[in-house]
Ligand SMILES: [Zn+2]
């Protein structure tokens with residue numbers, strides 16, 4: 001067979017590419033898919049070490065490719081290539097995961113007094129507290145709606161009058177499970193089907 005014999009003893013037929021000589025994809029335990037490359041060479045090389053470090057850094061979705069590049073002393077483009085080879089999502093998609101995570105964090109820590117109170121209450125009662133994300137233009141979380149223990153809750157403030165009655169606020173849509181009304185005395189929990197019309201004046205503790 002006509003061909004070239006390489007220094008390591010590999011015989012390469014004329015006109016054949018490396019890909020044809022090594023048709024099997026090999027995946028190293030660092031996660032990189034190798035083709036036309038011997039494992040021992042790869043393991044000794046920088047790509048293998050870089051892949052392992054990148055894999056560790058990828059666990060944190062807040063680190064950008066640029067920052068990884070700075071830490072590893074390689075370019076952003078090289079990080080992108082290695083990450084793609086390891087099968088990680090592209091940079092923009094990762095940033096999005098990071099952004100959502102930060103918005104959620106900021107939201108649950110520093111939103112309205114109502115939500116902060118509800119979070120404390122749900123912790124005390126061991127309820128799950130899940131902010132609801134609206135994702136049409138940009139990312140934001142609803143301030144007046146929350147999932148508590150799997151129930152969709154509408155949050156509102158009950159306007160309390162000195163003469164012992166309470167006014168039900170106006171609510172835009174009624175597709176919730178519970179209404180949580182905040183008043184000076186605490187929270188009123190009203191199931192959706194028992195929800196009085198908005199503007200209703202009621203005396204708390206007495207059914208309307
Ligand atoms: Zn490797």
Ligand SMILES: [Zn+2]
Nearest residue numbers: 061062098101
């Ligand atoms: Zn982040």
